[in-house]
Amino acid sequence: MAIRRGRGVAAINYPTGMNLGGDPTQALVHSTPTGNFMVTLSSVDLGQGMKQIMAQICAETIGVPTDRVIIDTADTDTGPHCMGTFASRGTHRAGNAVIQAAKEARQVMLEVAAEELEVNASDLETDGQGNILVKGAPQKSISIFDVALSAHFKRGRSISGRGMFLIPRSYPEKETGAMKPSTCYAHACTVAEVEVDDETGEVTVLTVKNVFEIGRALNPKMVEQQLVGGSWMGISHALYETTEPYYPNRDYGGTDFNQYLMPGPGDLAKTEIIVLERPSADGPFGAKGPGEMCANPQIPAVANAVFDAVGVRIDTLPITPERIMRALKAQAAG
């Protein structure tokens, strides 16, 4: 009887957005009288930080700091339509809609600035700090604060924009399954190292090394929180979680966090996250949706590592000590 060590690898891809398309999101952007920008949406922030990312996308597109952007979302009386937050679609779909709306607002902003500076709008650029400058002559400039005041009180312009993103619906061909299920795909490769106690069947995940390719890390700290959390959830899925431990038997289902097992802080593996960025052709600044896929590769990587450690295959999730012990007994029985 011994503690045995093994490692396993898995590589995956994952589609961004609702399968087969047909999932619209719209956005509206307008400036306040003093040059702050409101983004109006009906998308939902589940805690992953959707509002923050939309603020950064709008700020980048208009050319202002992120703290000049306010997100007003998820009120059906004011927010334009969003299909919802699921299918790794929030950043990709809503982000594209925000870019389109922000571009239209930026154009009006530059036109007002051009009138104030008596130049062509096409000769203007933003400095990202809240000012609009004449290209090549940066001493000639106007603040966005003053541009917004002018638009509201002098020029009678609405610095605003409308944005819409829709991937058309694809209908699978009945006999061949020919279809366009997705736009862009995120990728991952995970290597997991485990120890398996062949006396108790207990698995300890020592390390997980995850490489994720996500198009573009729009906010690297937020990407990190999502990828680390996803990696933990993958391990949990592989080894712990089920509402029906003896599926298809319906008995013994957990009803609270004492009975429904998940790894606690002491069970967390040493987690390494490496991110690659191959911008997608249709994502906001190249971003893809990493939200779902980051919890997937750990499951087979852990399963393969368990085999590498003790030489038995557990092809039923979750990989519990009971299943490992039964497999080891069967193996010993020859």
Added chain:
Amino acid sequence: MELRKSYFADVRQNGLNEIGQPRPRLDSPGHVTGKTAYFADRNFPGMLHLKMVRSPHHHARIRSIDTSEAEKHPGVVKVLTAKDVPHNVYTILILIQIGPEDETVLADGKVRWKGEAVVAVLAETERAAQEAAAKVKVDYEVLPAVFDMEEALKPGAPLVNEYHGQNYYLYDSGECRKVRFGDVEAGFGQADHILEQSYQSSPIEHAPTETTGCVVAPEGNDRFTCYTNTQAMFFTLDNASIILQMPGSKLHFVGGTVGGGFGGKVDVIVEPIAILGAKLTGRPVCFIYSREEEMQISSPRAAEKVVIKDGVMMDGRIVARKVTGYTDAGAYSRHSPYGAQKGAAHYPGPYTIPNVWIDTYCVYTNRTPSSAMRGFGVTIGDFALEVQMDKLARLIGMDPLEFRFVNAYRDGDMKAHRQPTEGAALIECMQEASRAANWPVAEKYMAMSSYTKGA
């Protein structure tokens, strides 16, 4: 976390001010100091609490329902049954034309899973609602139930859901969604080895910190404001509009700050009945799942069974892959027909295989309806595919990582569902994993690129 900027540097836009910056989240201070307001922080004078009477049986005919004792219970204001729901039989994906309507808001004549909602009790306090719910008498005639997908698909199995007429979802392509690419039998014929294996998963729970729920307030102008933690505002509003036969203009949904979803909050379950309660009583109503309801009543991730048959050559090339996937929808569709279809599009995984045959089934059984969950249609498929890849590599004596390089898809490769591959990056992820995990592979694999097939 490390960003490896050396990969794909030639195609990345630089010179951005806000994008790519690790700006602190504007909502974090509120979250960590307890100041963020969630839907359940709304509390209105005179608010009623809704509790469900649920089926104790997996499958049963309802002979009669007697609510008289419950109605007399102190604090009870209203008791709702199926006849009170204007459009009681619904399905959420009807909004994107995926029918038929197959589920009841409150059970009508039959229950099809243990835990199904039968009667809704509205009372002044949560306790009164709970106590009154226990006084509702339902006379059941227990029917044979089926829990196993293979059993459910056999002739003569108990019929789970009459709205489907058989225990599987009927796609326009027939009993399953199909993908056919190349000639899979010819592929098996030329293979050095054939390996057929079966994989299985159990349902799992989203386990969000905040349980599913909503608070509904009738407004003075004949409208209803629904404070909700749904993941999809208009999707829920539009479904509520259908179920209540109420114009969408009468409904106002407010949400957007949610304590975790993971797909568990895209079923439209709590909002329509709570709005109905508010309409029929004229009072605010809250309906919030207990932790037990969240664990066993709210949809879990579907259990799946995946059978993979591969033909592989000794040089590592997979020449044929046949996948049969089964998704256990439980008693009702919810999002499961979509999930099973998503699986058909995902197989055979991120590998270029010339001969592919995919069948994915959505199967009905007498269990808690499953639905959306982080990665559904793909997550369990990836478990099956990637364990299968490990077995294949060992079968032919190849390193498992090198085996994946041999088969990895690259730009321009035709996928089984007949879309050319674009923006591939699997090879680069594996190259970086090889370095990070100190898992060396042959130099020729480290020289590969997703851009072209190359040499």
